[in-house]
Amino acid sequence: MNKGTGREPQGSRLTVLRQSTLITVCVYAAFGLVGAGVGWLAGLLADWLVTLPWAPLQGPAELVVSLPAPVLPAAGAVAGLVLGLVAQYEQLVVRLSDERVALTRKGREQEFPRDAVATVFRDGGQLVLLGHGGGELTRQECDLDTGRVADAFTEHGYAWADADPHQDEFRRWVPGAPGLPEGANALLKARQESLEKKGSSDDDVEELREELARLGVVVRDEKRRQYWRTFHKAGPAAE
Missing domain, CATH: 1.10.287 (Helix Hairpins)
Known part of the structure; x- marks a missing residue:
């Protein structure tokens, strides 16, 4: 995922969300x-x-x-x-305009054009951007005030949801779970081991999440348990 240029069209409104x-x-x-x-x-x-x-x-x-x-x-x-x-x-910084959204955390910036983002919502302590095919564009730890974030996205024309619109589609993962794409069970098994291993890197867990997304699988965690759903893969949306 490439770093954004940080440039906005002349006259475009820009909202920056970060801790005060x-x-x-x-x-x-x-x-x-x-x-x-x-x-x-x-x-x-x-x-x-x-x-x-x-x-x-x-x-x-x-x-x-x-x-x-x-x-x-x-x-x-x-x-x-x-x-x-x-x-x-490690704090999340959100830069919003009518044309794009850029998220920066741990020195890594992810940037998405406005028309690639279907829905935005909070899932516990995480900010989630969904694409039009139902896949997650990104899921980031976020300690910003929910109301402030929701208002900012709404003011720039993004669709904000109070909950995950696909939450009823998630199923708990168990080894050998049916209905998953080829190779997904192996990735989920490796990811489960990383979640349970003391001292394991969050980067490993997130890298495996991205690998699953390439297979058309969304995964979310609850108390070291994995829940998954599939989605229709589309072309890359991030710039």
């Missing part, structure tokens, strides 16, 4: 304060450990105690700010 500056500042402040607090507590723990000759980790504890008092809270605050930066990097 206030919320972003609060996130950074919270992570920074928590990190500083953890650093301070680590210093207290080290002070206590060095008084106990039988306690483990005496060497690291003595090293920590030898550091100037402000070092650990400062280091914790920096670590907290880095985590805040990661959290911001």
Whole structure:
């Protein structure tokens, strides 16, 4: 999927949806304060450990105690700010115009022309764009206010649904489920293993979702259970 140019026709209205500056500042402040607090507590723990000759980790504890008092809270605050930066990097940014919609998350931008998008809706904490053939153009984690997102899409002429119009078509996947295209069961099995594996990458799960979409299968997750439906495949819609 190619990155969009970010350019709109002259005079086109553009709406950008992202977390407010206030919320972003609060996130950074919270992570920074928590990190500083953890650093301070680590210093207290080290002070206590060095008084106990039988306690483990005496060497690291003595090293920590030898550091100037402000070092650990400062280091914790920096670590907290880095985590805040990661959290911001993972937030969804939506750019809407009457001609196209662009979604950016984790440094990846997906762009779709207006006439490729049939319906938009929220599925729990995810924003979903459906194509005219019933397939999902994209499904993205979204912590933006639902009403704000719905209003923006509606104002630009997109069809917004309060629920998935195909929700009654989903069936729970079990190994060897009938009715699936050739190769889909193998992909669903691999995806199920990724969902259940501790420390597995979300990228692997999403990559397998995209592979299933190429076969004409939509998949959604509920508590590590997969539910699927098929759709009529059409040509690629993203630019």
